Amino acid sequence: VIRRLAVIGVGLLGGSVAKGARAAGLARQIVGVGRDLDRLRPAVDDGTLDDITTALDAGVRDADFVVLAAPVVTNERLLETVWRGAADEAVVTDVGSTKASLARVAARLSESRPLAFVGSHPMAGSDRSGYAVARADLLQGATVVVTPTDATDPRAVKTVTAFWDALGARVATLDPDTHDRVVAAISHLPHLVAFALVDAVRAHEPAAFDFAARGFKDTTRIAASDPTVWQEIFLANRDALAASLAAFSRSIDALVAGIAAGDAATLEAALARIKRAREALR
């Protein structure tokens, strides 16, 4: 059992981790770290957190398990403070949607001090954000990708995997670069595209919003996602995102070429192939 769990950033994901850990009795004490005490208080009032602070170094000082749950670029900065302040036996992870750049920060920090760190990515985001929508069962059945490198302390992988297991998640393992390439294709690019679909209507055909049916709403639901979180994800994963975008452009260009050529048979065969790929996902 964890003696003192520190959750840094108590929004949808951090809050859900804290609630889930509380519900499952995974930690004797849970401390929440945030920028604003007033926004942390609801999590004390409902019994999720035992302790709250805006001082990151104080928050992690006695923690044996630390979860960074701020936006991804912010996590990179906070990891330095965590690395300096954490106890020798502490295990540190995060819940960010990009992994390679944080792994590079960790590799650099471990040159001056060894610490048990491994990145995690619980694939349980939402277009909603904030502690108010956090749920103890958010990770139940979700996939969490844990991203060790060759230099990762095996104790970190074991402890962090057991933690996500205990919250009901399925744990998969990928190296940070592979993870970032995979999520660029399956998550970051779809978000970028959804943002652009809404923006195109907003800028060029706003009256069309009146005719939005379920197709548009489902396709662009994630365009209501948190702007800070997604700005940081796009910036942190820009290289893999650019590669995914290039693949997407090739796919859309091929479809558009079929449309422009009026080539019904080829176009229909392409759409049928895509339909089969999509249906295999259900």
Next chain:
Amino acid sequence: VIRRLAVIGVGLLGGSVAKGARAAGLARQIVGVGRDLDRLRPAVDDGTLDDITTALDAGVRDADFVVLAAPVVTNERLLETVWRGAADEAVVTDVGSTKASLARVAARLSESRPLAFVGSHPMAGSDRSGYAVARADLLQGATVVVTPTDATDPRAVKTVTAFWDALGARVATLDPDTHDRVVAAISHLPHLVAFALVDAVRAHEPAAFDFAARGFKDTTRIAASDPTVWQEIFLANRDALAASLAAFSRSIDALVAGIAAGDAATLEAALARIKRAREALR
């Protein structure tokens, strides 16, 4: 009340129109026209259709209300037969997702014979297709866009509007070109983009499908839509689709430029503006 309703193409939409008309007692007789009697029989067995035929001219001969519900390019071809075979007093509409090219066919046909035709677009599609998923209440609360031109017989507009009203739809009116521009932005482009998102993963990062979460699934649900239906929509509306795609490209290029420049503040402001536009839709 309609004496004899002919529904041409008894799939999701045609079948739902027939079921809805039957349930609401809008027609004394309903005849279904299709290419394959075996596929029409379930609609006779369940009491939706009184009569079925593969002969379009026979199907429409005694009908006073005709609904074309085949894929859009097919509808253009079938409209010629309908126009020749329909009774003088018949009112003709369709349920296709594009309206300008069918309106041009109707304008040409009306030079040799006046007939009460106006296009309709019930915005109640689905990624599922076929009579098996047709429902009497599919149009309940849906928007149906009716698309008269300057040359349209007012009786067609009145009769067709009353028909959709009786099925519980909200009727909006747009001219065919405006309709096609609006649906290119709010429906056809999102479909093209969803198809391309799935195709890009299929072709370049298939292992990423294992990590598809709700965001990807919602964004690409419509990529499982019927290939014949969508091939015909893309071809029939290629000009408006190209304009929408250009607007989308400008939006995605602007976001990508912000990402490439590492301009967090501008990027975040753009995402926040888009989030507000998307949230206004809920």
